[in-house]
Every structure is written in structure tokens, then in C-alpha cells.
Amino acid sequence: MTVKSIKFSLDFRSGTPIYLQIMDQIRQMVAKGELVQGDQLPTVRQLATDLRVNFNTVARAYRLLDQAGLISTQHGRGTYIWEEPTDETIHQLRQQSLDGLTRRFLHEAHRLGASPEDVLSIVDQSINYWKVNGDPPKPDLD
Amino acid sequence: MTVKSIKFSLDFRSGTPIYLQIMDQIRQMVAKGELVQGDQLPTVRQLATDLRVNFNTVARAYRLLDQAGLISTQHGRGTYIWEEPTDETIHQLRQQSLDGLTRRFLHEAHRLGASPEDVLSIVDQSINYWKVNGDPPKPDLD
DNA sequence: TGTGTAATTGTATAAATGTATTATTGCCAT
């Protein structure tokens, strides 16, 4: 509920990009234990206002930290510290592996009554789309 | 009288919107026959509480499924499975469900940094296993 | 039996929040 206040300053003349400075500061706060799993970070707009930068710059830092697995940004909900790299996380990450992902996918498809041919067919189709467009089909319906 | 309990979990990190995840899960339950005509779904507030989500998000999923003709939401009364799942309907739902599953799968794979070739390769492998053994590889072989 | 009132349930609208796309800026190598 309570948003962790993040207090630090930027050096606009240092030559290191703002988004990198933001990333570093958050990484350090996590390393020091000032931010722990589940803590909510300021919204991109709030932090941007505090730091007097455009919110897209904060969003960029958040996005990269998300990809790095340190935080979790959730559309419409906010941004949270994800997890420290404990065994728990390792397990989670393992579950996130491509292999595990595939197995769970096929398992679900099987439970839906799909045949191997059905699955291969639709995967082939979608993969083709992916190759052509550079991105997989959006998870929306047509 | 008895409200069908719906049990599933959401992935807030996946990047696929909550309301789509809810829609897919309900579609799948109908496709599998776990929900049939007349069954009452949890109220928007109940399901929202279970899923730790705002009830408007559930309402959005319900509204879209209502517009699709799968369920019937009634102001002040509740939400019910609408269609008599004819073979045709089931077939359609399975197709939609499989489609949704596949898209979310590829979306996740993409997010993990996999290339189309990576995905196709590992899917091919597992599908082969499936054909040979009659069942897909178990999802949690640790 | 009727009726008023509270509780339950879905709806409508706006605010909060992150995302995607495009434009602008500033720097550096040529």
C-alpha cells in the first residue's frame, strides 16, 4: 500500500545517462536492503516529477530493471521490487525457462483435448507470423 | 444456488492483461466441460477478491464474454454460463482456447529472449515425444 | 401480504499507472 520513497539525486552533467543513474541507485538500495521484495516503487510519473525528468526516462529505467528480473512493472498497477536471488527465485526462474514453459503449454493443450498435430499446426502458423512480423501474435483475440 | 468455484491463478508479470487471462481461463473451463449452461460464476467482487484484483477488471472480462455470447451477466442477479455447449460451440471454444494458449506461450517465450527457431525446435522435440509416448512430457520434472 | 430498508450484484465514469510510437535534442566521427 505504502509506496517506498526513493531519495537520491542525479548528476545531469556527469555524462552518464539519467536512466542508468536511476537503475544504479535502485540496484544499490536493493543491495543495501533499503528496498525488499514486495515494496512498491514510486510511479514513473511521481519519480519523474521528483527528479525533474520526463517520465519516459524513468519508465525506461524501470523497463530495463524489469527485464533484468529485479523489479516487476505491472500495467495500471504499479512497480514492485521482485525478489532477491534466493533459491526460491532460482526455482521460479527455472520454471520460467523455455523448457518448462513449453511443457506447461503442451500439458494445457493436451488437457484441452488437442492432438499433437493440432498443436504443431497452430504453433507453426504463429511462428511463421513471428518470423514475418518480427514479433509473435499479440495475446488479444482477433 | 451453488456458485461454481473457479480456481486459477494469474501471472502479473507475464504482460498479458489480467482480463484476457480471466477470459481465457473461463473459456477453457467451458471447453473442458467444467462449466456448463446455467452454472453461476462467482460474483465480480468474489472472484476479484480471490484473484487479488479490482472487481472492475473481472467485470471487464465478464462483459466481454457476455458480448461474445458465452455468459450472461445480469445486473443485480449474477453471472451465468449461457450457451448450451453444443459440439460446434465446444469445437469453437477449444480452437479459441488453444489459440489463446499458444499466443501467451509465444509471448512469454519472446519475453524470455527466445527466437522463433528456438521455440520451434523445442516444440518439435516435445511434440515428437508426445507422439511416441501418447502423452506430452510432464510439466514439472525437476 | 405488502412494504420499507439493507445487502448484494453488476454498471458507468473518471483517475491513476505503465506502454508504444514518434519527435526532438545533443554529441561525435567524418
Added chain:
DNA sequence: ATGGCAATAATACATTTATACAATTACACA
């Protein structure tokens, strides 16, 4: 100078949430 490129900003958009509202039901009580 200038063409290219990374960083930042501007703008429009999608998703989720907050809040107030409307329809229906449950129930007490006359």
C-alpha cells in the same frame, strides 16, 4: 558543417483501479 545515433521528451494509448450509481434480492415487520 553534417549525417548518424543515443538519450530524452512529447503525445496518444491500454490497463487497472477508485468511486459513485442502479438493479435485484433478502428480510424484518406491520
